[in-house]
Amino acid sequence: MTPPGAPAPFSRTAAVRSFTVDGTVQVCRDFPPATDAGAGAPPIFMVHGFRGDHHGLLRIVEALPCHRILVPDLPGFGAGAALPGPHDVAAYTAFVRAALGNLGLGPDTVLLGHSFGSIIASHLAAQSPELISALVLVNPICEPALEGPKGITSKAAELYYRLAAALPEKPGMALLRSPVIVRGMSMLMAKTKDPGLRRWIHGQHDAYFSAFADRRVVLDAFRASISATVRDVAGQLAMPVLLIAAERDDIGSLAGQRRLAELVPDAELHVLPGVGHLVHYEKPAEAAGIIEDFLSRRHS
Structure with missing residues (x-):
């Protein structure tokens, strides 16, 4: 029995597909459409956030039944093998490019990124x-x-990851986990x-x-997450862009989201009230509804 307030058990099934990137085996969940009602709906490739894996996006996957949806684990997280080199924005962007090719996805594909995944997705979109x-x-x-009023929280996180890096391996890993x-x-x-x-989210x-491979991976990825933004490539985004922001997001301020929307040549900004950085957990159905409306009007 599902506890009150928690989502019903995830019910959509996927094929588990593997492919090779830089000599490492990577894994992607490939969800076929769950209904025949969306004939012609574009496939969606999703990129999860920092320290997560594909599980974090499953509620949005379930709320988009008309689409084929592919969700990999980023290299070094979940079932994804660590890459031989640094796990920076360039490496993760190259991973997404390789995945799109290896999985046979065409130019009708919609690319979605959450949080750190938004940095990766936007850099791929700007480059390719x-x-x-x-x-x-x-x-x-x-x-x-x-930057900004929440900078003190980010600085505390940076000190935490620096301490984990400075400690010997065993206590460093214990601190990270x-x-x-x-x-x-x-x-x-x-x-x-x-x-x-709340209990379900926790x-x-x-x-x-x-669920990360080793200390190097998570420290590299953290540095990547604070070293780049979507804003860096906003002006280079040539396709329709949907921004789903949150009223109470401690990581991206509303003023910053509005400035970002102004920098993107063809952007729509939607702000979800009463939610923070966990839209994918707290308001997945609302986010999916915005996505479906956007794609019905703007996808070509």
């Missing part, structure tokens, strides 16, 4: 616009992490007042937030 037809960014990283710190991060990000949903972070 011919590979996709539209770009959807959920909780986009619109401004440098160390500390259940207390993971729970603290989850409590900070969750804005819902529904106790059942359980998701407990289960998947420490």
Whole structure:
């Protein structure tokens, strides 16, 4: 029985597909359409955020039944093997480019990125616009992490990751995977007042937030997450772009999201009230409805 406030168990099935990038085996969940009602709907390739894996986007996947949806684990996270080189924005962008080709996706593909995934997705879209037809960014990283009123939180996170890097391997890994710190991060990000949903969100972070290959991967990825933004490439985005922002996002301010929308040549900005950086957990159906409306009008 599903506890009050928690989502129903995920029910959509996927094929697990593997492919090789830089000599490493990578994994992608490939969800066929769950209904025949959306004939002709474009496939959607989704990129998850920092320290997550494909599980974090499953509620949005379930709320988009008309589409074929592909969700990989980023290299070094979940079932994705660590890459031989640095795990920076360039490497992750190259990974997405390789995945689109290896999985046989065509130029009608819609690319979606959440949080850190929005940085990766936007950089791929700026560099290779011919590979996709539209770009959807959920909780986009619109401004440098160390700027603005929430900069003190980002600075505290930076000190945490620097300490984990400075410690010997075993205590460094223990710090990175500390259940207390993971729970603290989850409590900070969750804005819902529904106790059942909050417990479910904390359980998701407990289960998947420490599923990384090694310390090098997570430290590289953290540095990447604070070193780049969507804003860096906003003016180069040549396709229709949907920005789904959140009223209470501690990582991307509303003012920053509005500035980002002004920089993108063809952008639509939608702000979800009462939610923070966990749109994919707290308001997936609302986000999916905005995505479907956008694609019905703008996808070509």
